[in-house]
Amino acid sequence: MSTLETDKPTDAGAALRKVRPALRIGPVSLVWRPVLFGAVLALAALVFALFCLDIAVGETHIPLRRVLDVLGGGGTRSQRFIIIESRLPRALTAVVVGAALGLSGALMQSILHNPLAGPDVLGITTGASVGAVAVLVGSGGATTGLIATLGAPLAALTGGLLTAVVIYLLAWGRGRAGERGVTGFRLVLIGIGVNAVLLSVISWLLTRASLTDAARAQLWLTGSLNAADMARVAPAVVALALVTVVALVSARTLAALRLGEESTRVLGVRIQAQQALLIGAAVVAASVATAAVGPVGFVALAAPQIARMALRTPGEPLLASALTGAGLVAAADIISRTLLPVELPVGIVTAALGGPFLLYLLVRMNRKATLS
Amino acid sequence: MTSPAHRLAADSVSLGYGERVIVDELSLDIAPGVVTTVIGPNGCGKSTLLKSLGRLLRPREGQVVLDGKAISSMKTKDVARVIGMLPQTPVAPEGLTVADLVARGRHPHQSWLRQWSADDETEVAAALAQTGIADLAERTLDELSGGQRQRAWISMALAQGTDILLLDEPTTYLDLAHSLEVLDLVDRLHAEFGRTVVMVLHDLNLAIRYSDELVVMSAGRIVARGKPADVVTAELLAEVFGLDATVLTDPVSGRPMIVPIGTRHVHGADGYDE
Numbered sequence: 001m002s003t004l005e006t007d008k009p010t011d012a013g014a015a016l017r018k019v020r021p022a023l024r025i026g027p028v029s030l031v032w033r034p035v036l037f038g039a040v041l042a043l044a045a046l047v048f049a050l051f052c053l054d055i056a057v058g059e060t061h062i063p064l065r066r067v068l069d070v071l072g073g074g075g076t077r078s079q080r081f082i083i084i085e086s087r088l089p090r091a092l093t094a095v096v097v098g099a100a101l102g103l104s105g106a107l108m109q110s111i112l113h114n115p116l117a118g119p120d121v122l123g124i125t126t127g128a129s130v131g132a133v134a135v136l137v138g139s140g141g142a143t144t145g146l147i148a149t150l151g152a153p154l155a156a157l158t159g160g161l162l163t164a165v166v167i168y169l170l171a172w173g174r175g176r177a178g179e180r181g182v183t184g185f186r187l188v189l190i191g192i193g194v195n196a197v198l199l200s201v202i203s204w205l206l207t208r209a210s211l212t213d214a215a216r217a218q219l220w221l222t223g224s225l226n227a228a229d230m231a232r233v234a235p236a237v238v239a240l241a242l243v244t245v246v247a248l249v250s251a252r253t254l255a256a257l258r259l260g261e262e263s264t265r266v267l268g269v270r271i272q273a274q275q276a277l278l279i280g281a282a283v284v285a286a287s288v289a290t291a292a293v294g295p296v297g298f299v300a301l302a303a304p305q306i307a308r309m310a311l312r313t314p315g316e317p318l319l320a321s322a323l324t325g326a327g328l329v330a331a332a333d334i335i336s337r338t339l340l341p342v343e344l345p346v347g348i349v350t351a352a353l354g355g356p357f358l359l360y361l362l363v364r365m366n367r368k369a370t371l372s
Numbered sequence: 373m374t375s376p377a378h379r380l381a382a383d384s385v386s387l388g389y390g391e392r393v394i395v396d397e398l399s400l401d402i403a404p405g406v407v408t409t410v411i412g413p414n415g416c417g418k419s420t421l422l423k424s425l426g427r428l429l430r431p432r433e434g435q436v437v438l439d440g441k442a443i444s445s446m447k448t449k450d451v452a453r454v455i456g457m458l459p460q461t462p463v464a465p466e467g468l469t470v471a472d473l474v475a476r477g478r479h480p481h482q483s484w485l486r487q488w489s490a491d492d493e494t495e496v497a498a499a500l501a502q503t504g505i506a507d508l509a510e511r512t513l514d515e516l517s518g519g520q521r522q523r524a525w526i527s528m529a530l531a532q533g534t535d536i537l538l539l540d541e542p543t544t545y546l547d548l549a550h551s552l553e554v555l556d557l558v559d560r561l562h563a564e565f566g567r568t569v570v571m572v573l574h575d576l577n578l579a580i581r582y583s584d585e586l587v588v589m590s591a592g593r594i595v596a597r598g599k600p601a602d603v604v605t606a607e608l609l610a611e612v613f614g615l616d617a618t619v620l621t622d623p624v625s626g627r628p629m630i631v632p633i634g635t636r637h638v639h640g641a642d643g644y645d646e
Contacts, residue, residue: 012497012506019471019509020496022488030487031475113463178389178430249484256479262428262459267532268452268480314468314512 039311043323047095050330054091055083057338062087093228093236093292094333094346095326098299100240100289102325103247105300106307106316107282110254111275112184115316118300119286122191123167124160125297126198128290129221131159133202136217137209152220153232153291160287163198167191168279175261181272183261187279223296223347225333232292239288246281247318254278258315296347298354299325306357328353377404377568378439378454378535380425385434387420387592394420395592397434402536407562407569409579412589413613418572419460419540421589425570426457426538452480456534460541462525464513470524471509474499477531499530503557519550526554530561537561539571543578551575555582576613580604580627588612604628 023032052071056062062083069075070083105118119125135155171186202221206214247254253274256267264271286300303325304316311320332349340349380402387395395417402408402425410418423429424436427443435442443451456477464473477499478492500506503523513521522542529537539558543551559582561567573579579586580600588596588603590612596603609615615632622629 012501012509013493015506015509016471016493016497016500019469020475020488020493022490022493024488024490028485029489029492174390178432252479252482252484252487256476258465259476260459260463262457263462263476265428265448266426266452266455266457266459266529267476268449270448312467314472315465 036311036313036317040317040320040323043307043320043327047323047327047330050327050334051091051095054094054330054334055087057334058087089230089233090225090228090333091330093225093233094330096233096236096240097289097293097296098303098326098329099322100236100243100285100325101296101299102303102307102328103240103243103318103322104282104285104289105302105325106304106318106321107247107254107278107285108300109304109316110258111278111282112188113258113260114184114188115305116301117184117188119160119282119290120295120297120300121195122188123163123195123198124191124283124286125290125295125300126195126202127163128156128160128287129295130198130201130205131155131157131162132220132291132294133205133217134159136220137205137213150231153235156291156294157287160290161283163194164279164283164287167194168276170194179272182275184275219345220294221347222345223294223350224345225293226345228293236288236292239284243281243285244319244322246277250274250278250281251318254318255315294345294347296329297351298357299328299350302354302357303328377566379404380455380536380568380570381437382421382425382431383434383437385421385424385431385436387417387424387429387431389420393432393592395424398592398594399434400587400594400597402568402570403585404568405562405566406584407558407571407582408585408587409571409573409583410587410589411573411576411579416589417592418589422457422538422540422570422572423459426455426459427451428457428459449480452532452534454534455536455538456529456532457538458525458529458540458542460544466514467512469510469512470505470516470527471496471500473513473524474527474531477528477533480532495533496531499527502530502560503527518545519547519553522546522550522554523557526557534567536568536570539569541572541574543573543575551578558582576604576609576630577622580629581622581625600627604630 020031023030052064052067055067056064066075066079067083070080075083101119108117108119108122109115132152132155135151167187167190168182170190171182172180173186175181175183206217209217253269256264256269257271257274261271289296304321307320307324308316311317328350329346332346332353336344336346336349382398382400384397384399385395386393386397398421410421412418420429424431427436430444435444437443438446438451438454475488475492475496478496481492500509503526505520505523505527508516508520508524513524516524522545526542542554542558546554555578558569558571562569583600586597586600586603587594588608595612596608604619606617606619609617609619609630617630617632620629620631
């Protein structure tokens, strides 16, 4: 096809170049969106600022300039010790967990065409919690040793991944297209059901635990950054990096998936394989994040929607959702340690902020449904 | 299109959803380079058949064959370069611009490194121009009227650059003027670019006007096929659609024209004797 119509006043090529300016170098070509790129950079700068602030605040305030100095490799030995050994792991955990949850939520919401989907709603976070609580309650009060430091995170990771496999298998069946596989809608419904079952398992475990064990489990269940250390956050950093790479490589496929099952098929996307890969990536991200700090509610739900509305992108943006999640958790940690009279676990702060936001989303969705 | 025309056929396919069988052992060769329209009463399986041709529905028995090969055994990306389809009710995320939607049609031609090539740009610009929506490129889909939105979706299917185009009720939600606009566009596609078009249409008179070939379905089977003038008769309408109608010659096209009789508002027994 080479003929362009001339009877239309608008030059289609010019109109197109305005909306989708191209960047082409050799065989590589992509759409260059400077405004969006700038917005993501600004968001990254904001997250870095919150990260530094999270390091700065605490029992003794450290001037931001010294934080930057030490992060850049300067500072005295004692300054380095306080910042690198005691403050940095917590702030790093906050941004890594937030980013993993934001990315996980963006992937799930995009694939399942549902702004309310996410690892919390689908039971992944709860599955991870069951694993951790089972170890905390069952370890007989071991406060030191391998079980105490790595047992709960490992059990959480296993719990999250196992839950995802169970939900996926339960949702497996013949779809409308006559193909064996998983449809998004069934996945959401089964996830909600599994989530309810797992919540009751946690309650049951807690009733059977001794008071001290139950208290420890309860603390874990609120999602706290207090126990953050490098050994715990390191696996999360690696997993987040891997999931980010998978997500970014699949961004193009995701754009097709957002057009719904039929159009995606027409465009030649292997829908079941791609869906499984991306849901798998989202599950790994959420499980690792939960394993690191316990369930931090509402970040996976809210971050992608905030990012989408702020950047006005069609569908939930991946990188921006991750950055928004990182910023949310870092901000929640700063708030809980400065503005609040008692230091609350970060999960409670994000839930307190996220709850009203969820209501806002629901009201907004409802309005749109009644308007159209 | 300079490539030799591709041939699409259904080879004794049985189709259905869940336990329900809708189409039973149907075979159909699609004539290349012309517009074929499938018509039939509600629930006769015409959309189901189109879905299987566009591999949105896997046949339980038999197969859909493209150039002698079963499409279920072909690489899905390869099929997507030959067969494009506009589903009946496509969905798009909120805030997607027309340009970005149409550009998604290039997906089967792209790769991770090659996301927006000069070819892509040319094809998308051409698709926008052909559907007359270049001036809407920056607008988001939710800002468009029903007719404009339908043209945007057709434009995306065009950008896919496929030889074969399947359109499921492309005139749904459109008023008569916009329906004609869309069908004129479809007509040009095949007249100027030699594309093979298969559509499902509800409106029989529009189907007659715009099709080279009609396929009439009833209860999951093909009961007639051929040129509109050979196929459309009062007897067929009575038998297949349960429609009491007179078939006249359309003064504009010389093709058959259906005038339904109904039960009231009739001058005489044969419906048109003024």
